[in-house]
Amino acid sequence: MFNNFFKRQWVVPYLFLAPALLATIAFKLYPIFIGLWESLIYTSFGGGVEKRSFVWFENYQYLFDDPLFWQSLKITSILTIIINPFQIALSLGLALLLMRKSKFIRVIRSLYLLPIGVALPIATVVWGLMLDPYQGLANGFLGVFGIPPQPFLISEDQALWSIIAIATWKGVAFWMLFLLAGMEEIPTQYYEAAKIDGARPFEKFRFITLPLLKRTILFVFVADTATNFVLMVPMIILTKGGPMQSTNVLAFEAYRSGFYYQDWGRSLSIISILTIISLIVIGLQLLFLGENKEDRVK
Amino acid sequence: MIKHINKNWSIYAWYFIILIGLIITIAPFWWALASSFKDNVTIFAEVAPFSFWSMVPGTSLDPYYGIFQKGFGKAMVNTFFVSVVSVIGGIIINSMAGFAFAQFRFKGDNILFGFILLSFAVPADAIAIPLFKMMRQIGWFDTYYALIIPMLANGIIIFLFRQFFIGIPKELMEAARVDGLSWFGVYWKICMPLSRPVTLGAGLLLFVFQWESFLWPLIAAPSPDLHLIQVVLARFSTEYAPIWNQQFAASTIAGLLPLIFIYLFQKQFVSALTGVEQK
Structure with missing residues (x-):
């Protein structure tokens, strides 16, 4: 009887799909619900006994009354507003530079792609030493031009910028790869026609490259934003959210609330807020990318 | 002029x-x-x-001797083990899912495909903390299971396999079916041997994902016996902060190995990342 069941046609695709689908439900979807559910629970440790109580939205209420949360939201917003356009502009510029024909273009391209292969923790550790105020290479290099040593990561004013620099060093090549692939798909006839019409380089960029690259740029923009929402590795390794909370983004605040202070209700409330924001962003992504579904699936 | x-x-x-x-x-x-x-x-x-x-x-x-005395070798072995198992398991389950989406029209196929793509657009770091709570509930916390199994299914890899399988001529599979081959046989004996390039690219991606993972191993497996390479590196940078040369040595090894792999398989890696076949 069981044998019969497996021989039926309609079961076959579901059997192929089952392992990946179940794993996705268990380890991607279910944790989102755990996060939402546990954000409504308060855990106390009175007398060594863990006591869990369902408190509705109290964790959120505490969160919204806490200036640290708003400070953290502010830092996250500043980071988001600055880092994403900055990285997109830089990777777009770099992609344009690397579209140029040259004898060495293959070598140059692979060298520029190097940071993709360097994991973020490695980049963070090395850049942490680069930006050391006393013995770092950055200050040594600035000294050559007579610029006085900068405090970088230990300064309230410069720490966030330093982290933006580290994340950008690591991220730009990756996003550029998509833009480069998009640019190479644009038929060269367009540029040749524009050349005959006497178009200048900027006009070619403005009226050919940019419109035809719109979907790729949009995708990169949304994916980049979603990635940077949860940027916390440099904070975990280098700044611990400081100095003076100046790099304390929401993702790190969630990590710290949980793993430093065991305040899981708070931690998961923050995570839920972050997840909802990410889902909104992804929803927008699907909305925009969904328009031209036909030419994606050939 | x-x-x-x-x-x-x-x-x-x-x-x-x-x-x-x-x-x-x-x-x-x-x-x-x-x-x-x-x-x-x-x-x-x-x-x-x-x-x-x-x-x-x-x-x-000396810096290299130093790091191996501090448990770097153990972390490398751990990372290799976790990466290789993830590559094998990941290729099998994701290619099977890709095969299902490419080969069959079935009830809810579009919805399920959309769901899988959507769920993987949620950044892994965002669900790391709730996933950690789940691992504690099911008793996988601080085991190899936690390091490997939640990381196996991957929407990008499913998408890559699906795209590749769509391109395989249907007649080939129908002929094999007529000859009495089971669907699993079609997948395993016809489709998989044909998809070596995408398998290589997908394997490389899965390997690099594990080799570079940091936040998840940091919180899911805190005991030193299970430390992976990025976790050890980060630990060096706080525990042995003044010993710069050893931090550099650890960074060099951790950074160079995947670079060598990526260099060797550059074409597959780029096409796997962008989903565009390079000329």
């Missing part, structure tokens, strides 16, 4: 910008590599004030 000068000028400007970009891109890693063969006194002396020698590799292997 003027046009000629203009053209030259733009080429020089291009080279100049490219060069500056290259210095910023490469200098940190090159400095780490060069310094990983020096003692700390030399590293500090060559940086402040800045000397050209800071970019010339030293000859000492």
Whole structure:
């Protein structure tokens, strides 16, 4: 009887799909619900006994009354507003530079792609030493031009910028790869026609490259934003959210609330807020990318 | 004449910008590599004030001995084990799912495909903390299970396999079916052997994902016996903060190995990342 069941046609695709689908439900979807559910629970440790109580939205209420949360939201917003356009502009510029024909273009391209292969923790550790105020290479290099040593990561004013620099060093090549692939798909006839019409380089960029690259740029923009929402590795390794909370983004605040202070209700409330924001962003992504579904699936 | 000068000028400007970009891109890693063969006194002396020698590799292997005495070898073995198992398991379950989506029309196929793509657009770091709570509930916390199993299914890889399988001629499979091959046989004996390029690219991606993962291993498997390479590296940078040369040595090994793999399989890697076949 069981044998019969497996021989039926309609079961076959579901059997192929089952392992990946179940794993996705268990380890991607279910944790989102755990996060939402546990954000409504308060855990106390009175007398060594863990006591869990369902408190509705109290964790959120505490969160919204806490200036640290708003400070953290502010830092996250500043980071988001600055880092994403900055990285997109830089990777777009770099992609344009690397579209140029040259004898060495293959070598140059692979060298520029190097940071993709360097994991973020490695980049963070090395850049942490680069930006050391006393013995770092950055200050040594600035000294050559007579610029006085900068405090970088230990300064309230410069720490966030330093982290933006580290994340950008690591991220730009990756996003550029998509833009480069998009640019190479644009038929060269367009540029040749524009050349005959006497178009200048900027006009070619403005009226050919940019419109035809719109979907790729949009995708990169949304994916980049979603990635940077949860940027916390440099904070975990280098700044611990400081100095003076100046790099304390929401993702790190969630990590710290949980793993430093065991305040899981708070931690998961923050995570839920972050997840909802990410889902909104992804929803927008699907909305925009969904328009031209036909030419994606050939 | 003027046009000629203009053209030259733009080429020089291009080279100049490219060069500056290259210095910023490469200098940190090159400095780490060069310094990983020096003692700390030399590293500090060559940086402040800045000397050209800071970019010339030293000859000492002591930093490398040092890190292997501090458990770096164990972390490498762990990482290799976790990565290889993830590659094998990941290729099997994701290619099967890709096969289902490419080969069959079934109830809810579009919805399920959309769901899988959507769920993987949620950044892994965002669900790391709730996933950690789940691992504690089911008793996988601080085991290899936690490091491997939640990372196996991957929407990008499913998408890559699906795209590739769609391109395989249907007649081939129908002929095999007529000859009495089961659907699993079609998948395993016809489709998989044909999809070596995408398997290689997908395997490389899965390997690099595990090799580079940090936050998840940090919180899911805190005992030193299970530490993976990035976790150990981060631990060095706080526990042994003054010992720069060992941090550089650890960074060099952790950074260089995937770079070598990526270099060897550059074409597959790029096409796997962008989903575009390179010419």
